[in-house]
Each structure stands twice: as structure tokens, then as C-alpha cells.
Amino acid sequence: METRELRYFVAVAEESNYGRAAKRLGIAQPALTRTVQKIERHLGTKLFERTGRTVALTRAGSVLLHEGRNALDAVEAAARRTRRAGERTGLMLVTRAGVAVDLLAQLLDAYAAEPDAVTVEVALVQPGGAEPEQMLRDGRADVAVLQERCYSATGLEHEVIAVEGQMAVLPVGHPLAARATLTSDELPGLPRPRWPLADGTYPDGPGPAIRDATELFQLIALGRACAxxxxxxxxxxxxxxxxxxxxxxxxxxxxxxxxxxxxxxEVAALVRLATW
Structure with a gap:
């Protein structure tokens, strides 16, 4: 299959309607219908079931939608990486705001001291924003610093660069604020923050909906939350x-x-410095 054919199929699958998909693609509907029929003949299986004016994916169609999106993402990522390599624009590093600030600063300083170092641009992703893993896959970023279990993510490599403990963040005047340590059972009953999900919505719960760390720390200082x-x-x-x-x-x-x-x-050099 050609990438053009995959794009046509994905458009029909996402719109559930040939007319809307043709309008989205800027082509005539008969040409779109013929292309989907050609794909079905090539694969030897039906991809859509007609239900009135709309179409629904068959089981085979659902598989092709998943695989087709991945294939198109890979093609676009290859194009982005190729353009970036040709332009020699340096590295794009993506991380979530507030993650391993000191460690990241040390890593960037060490890399900048290398004789062949290139410029490293840092993109900070707020909660509810773009997923760093997806930015790596689609070529918008070259490397990421993350605190998730990302080593199981398909299509990504990783190296562990730090392991650290956790801390409770409390109001200065709280009775537990003077303690040297706490256990999980001793944490106060103050509400825990709710961070936005990838789609911008918030999980259910009693805690305050938080957009960024500044808002969180202000609420903690006021005695309205802990984290x-x-x-x-x-x-x-x-x-x-x-x-x-x-x-x-x-x-x-x-x-x-x-x-x-x-x-x-350049990525290899950054990995070498981070794991030295």
C-alpha cells in the first residue's frame, strides 16, 4: 500500500462517512471509494460495513486503522528527523516541567563542554499537554528525560540515570513540618492535588484541580493541600x-x-555522559 492510500483509509475510518472524508481530503468521493475498494482487494478482506449513510470498521478495519496510524506517524517522523539532520538544528530535549531539574542542568552543562556539542533546546511539557513519548515517536523531539516506566514503551530505548526518594510538601506551619522524616501512614489528611490528564480533563476526586506547580505550592502554603x-x-x-x-x-x-x-x-554523546 502507498501512504496516500493509508491516509485515505484513515480519513474514512475517523469520519465514518465517505462524503466527510472526501471533503477533509479535498478529493472527489468516487475516487476515495475506489481507493478503499482497491485496498480491500489488495488485502483480501472487508474493512468497512455500511450502516445507512455512515460506515463502521470491521475487525480487520480496526486492525488496519491502528497499524496505519502507526505507519503514517513513522513516515512523518522519518521526514522530520531527516529535515532536522539536514538543517543541523541541534537537539530537541523534552521533559515534564519540574522533573529532575538539578540533574538535567548538570547533564546539559556536561554536554555543552564537549568539543562537538550542538545546541540543545529544552521543551517543558505541562501536565495535560503533549505526551513526551509521542513527541519522540513523531520526530518532534530527539531525546527525553522522564520519570515514568518508559522502558516498556514500544519503539523507545532508555537508560536509567537516577533513582531518588519522595518527600511530602506541607505548609510551613503544619504540625508535621518540623519532623525529620514521615511514613505514608503519617501523612496529613489534607487534599491531594488532581493533575490534568492528556485530554485536558481531570480525574475524579476531592482534591483541588491543579494546572502547574506554582498553583500547587500556593495552595499548600495556604493549608488547602499537600503533595x-x-x-x-x-x-x-x-x-x-x-x-x-x-x-x-x-x-x-x-x-x-x-x-x-x-x-x-549527538544523542549517543548525551546518553554516554548521562550514564558515565
Missing amino acids: VLPESARPSLTSGVVSVPVTDAPPITTHLVWPSRSRSR
């Missing part, structure tokens, strides 16, 4: 809050992540 964060977030704390280590909280692992297909010497 458990990685210890690397300590440099970002603002006045009015205090941190206390939580001894039995699970450790947080920070990964350096890059696409499996990457052949960038």
Missing part, C-alpha cells in the same frame, strides 16, 4: 512550604529516553 513529590523537585519549592522525606514511599526512577531508530551521534 508527595520526587526529592529532585526540592529546588522548585516556593516560600510558605516545607519538604519532609517520606521513608517508605516507592523510589522514583528517572530515565533518558530516545527513539529506537535514532542514529544521531
Whole structure:
């Protein structure tokens, strides 16, 4: 199949209607119908069931939609990486705001001191924004610093660059603020924050809906919330809050992540420095 044919199929699948898909693609509907029929003949299976004016994916069609999207993403990612390599624009590193600030600063300083270092642009993703993993896959980023279990993500390679504990962030005047350590059972009953999901909505729960760390720390300082964060977030704390280590909280692992297909010497140099 050609990428053009895949794009036509995906448009029909997403619109559930040939007319709307043809309008979206800017082509005549008969040409779109013929292309889908050609794909079905080529694969020897039916991709859509007609239900009145709309169409629904068959089981085979659902598989092709998943695989087709991945294939189109891979083609677009290859084009982006090729253009970036030709333009020699440096590296794009993506991370979530507040993640491993000191560690990232040390890594970037060490890389900048390398004789063949290129410019590293850092993209900070807020909660509810673009997914760093997807930015790696589609070529918008070359490397990422993440604190998720991203080593299981298909199409990505990783190296662990840090393991750290967690801390409770409390109002300065809270009775537990003077403690040297806490356990999970001793954490106060203050509401926990709710961060936005990838689609911009918030999970259900009693805690305040938070958009960024500044808002979170202000609510904690006012005694309206508490949070458990990685210890690397300590440099970002603002006045009015205090941190206390939580001894039995699970450790947080920070990964350096890059696409499996990457052949960038600059990415390789960054990985080497991070894992030295």
C-alpha cells in the first residue's frame, strides 16, 4: 500500500462517512471509494460495513486503522528527523516541567563542554499537554528525560540515570513540618492535588484541580493541600512550604529516553555522559 492510500483509509475510518472524508481530503468521493475498494482487494478482506449513510470498521478495519496510524506517524517522523539532520538544528530535549531539574542542568552543562556539542533546546511539557513519548515517536523531539516506566514503551530505548526518594510538601506551619522524616501512614489528611490528564480533563476526586506547580505550592502554603513529590523537585519549592522525606514511599526512577531508530551521534554523546 502507498501512504496516500493509508491516509485515505484513515480519513474514512475517523469520519465514518465517505462524503466527510472526501471533503477533509479535498478529493472527489468516487475516487476515495475506489481507493478503499482497491485496498480491500489488495488485502483480501472487508474493512468497512455500511450502516445507512455512515460506515463502521470491521475487525480487520480496526486492525488496519491502528497499524496505519502507526505507519503514517513513522513516515512523518522519518521526514522530520531527516529535515532536522539536514538543517543541523541541534537537539530537541523534552521533559515534564519540574522533573529532575538539578540533574538535567548538570547533564546539559556536561554536554555543552564537549568539543562537538550542538545546541540543545529544552521543551517543558505541562501536565495535560503533549505526551513526551509521542513527541519522540513523531520526530518532534530527539531525546527525553522522564520519570515514568518508559522502558516498556514500544519503539523507545532508555537508560536509567537516577533513582531518588519522595518527600511530602506541607505548609510551613503544619504540625508535621518540623519532623525529620514521615511514613505514608503519617501523612496529613489534607487534599491531594488532581493533575490534568492528556485530554485536558481531570480525574475524579476531592482534591483541588491543579494546572502547574506554582498553583500547587500556593495552595499548600495556604493549608488547602499537600503533595508527595520526587526529592529532585526540592529546588522548585516556593516560600510558605516545607519538604519532609517520606521513608517508605516507592523510589522514583528517572530515565533518558530516545527513539529506537535514532542514529544521531549527538544523542549517543548525551546518553554516554548521562550514564558515565
